[in-house]
Amino acid sequence: MVVKLRAAIRLLMVLALALGLSGCVDYELGIQFDSQTHGVLVQTLHLDEGFVALNSEARQQWLQVFIQEAKTFSGKVTSLEDGTLQLRIDFNNGTDLVKKFNQLFAQDGLMTQVPGAPPLLAHMDLTQKNWGVALANQLQADIDLSALGADSAIGDGGALDRWRGLDLSFRIDSFGDSHHWPLTPGQMNRIATTFWVPSPIGIGAVVITLLCGAGYGVRHGLNRR
Numbered sequence: 001m002v003v004k005l006r007a008a009i010r011l012l013m014v015l016a017l018a019l020g021l022s023g024c025v026d027y028e029l030g031i032q033f034d035s036q037t038h039g040v041l042v043q044t045l046h047l048d049e050g051f052v053a054l055n056s057e058a059r060q061q062w063l064q065v066f067i068q069e070a071k072t073f074s075g076k077v078t079s080l081e082d083g084t085l086q087l088r089i090d091f092n093n094g095t096d097l098v099k100k101f102n103q104l105f106a107q108d109g110l111m112t113q114v115p116g117a118p119p120l121l122a123h124m125d126l127t128q129k130n131w132g133v134a135l136a137n138q139l140q141a142d143i144d145l146s147a148l149g150a151d152s153a154i155g156d157g158g159a160l161d162r163w164r165g166l167d168l169s170f171r172i173d174s175f176g177d178s179h180h181w182p183l184t185p186g187q188m189n190r191i192a193t194t195f196w197v198p199s200p201i202g203i204g205a206v207v208i209t210l211l212c213g214a215g216y217g218v219r220h221g222l223n224r225r
Helices: 002-010 049-054 058-073 094-104 159-164 200-224
Strands: 025-035 038-047 076-079 085-091 121-130 134-144 169-174 177-182 188-198
Touching: 038 058, 038 094, 058 076, 058 085, 058 094, 085 094, 094 121, 134 169, 169 188, 177 188
Parallel strands: none
Antiparallel strands: 025 038, 038 085, 076 085, 121 134, 134 188, 169 177
């Protein structure tokens, strides 16, 4: 029961940003809150065989970007069985998350200079309020996809039409409910929302208080008989 409960509350917020260059590159950024005082920022990259065959250096270039991020943020890079690369960066609280996220996607950040992709700028603000049994998080994210505009055309055809074929989205999963916002290429995208992170300590305190109150009530009732 404990394992199931932890699994149910583990993934409270996911920001998914899938970048597909002609269907060859899939990139996802996930933000997991394990508790109020710990979480993991997970970046997952998959390059299909066709893309690697056309550009044999692409995977190594992406790997170097992830390795540099790991050194900068004390993260860990792993290679999954299907060749997918994954980078995990721990954060201690909301403030630490915002700091690391904004460093990654700043003008001079590591994720704005990845090989084979136009600059992706993003900025996050997070306001938190503790309600005892849960932490209310008010999140605002500005995701600048201006670089995916028509003026970034390369070769024949307009790039904007090409970028419109990508699956670009922002998603939050909280307590089994999923909220999804499509992102529009060629412009600034702003998302504002609220999600909750439960407090095991606060919930535990409430449970203990209720148990003590129930025990006192039972004992007091028995003494009256």
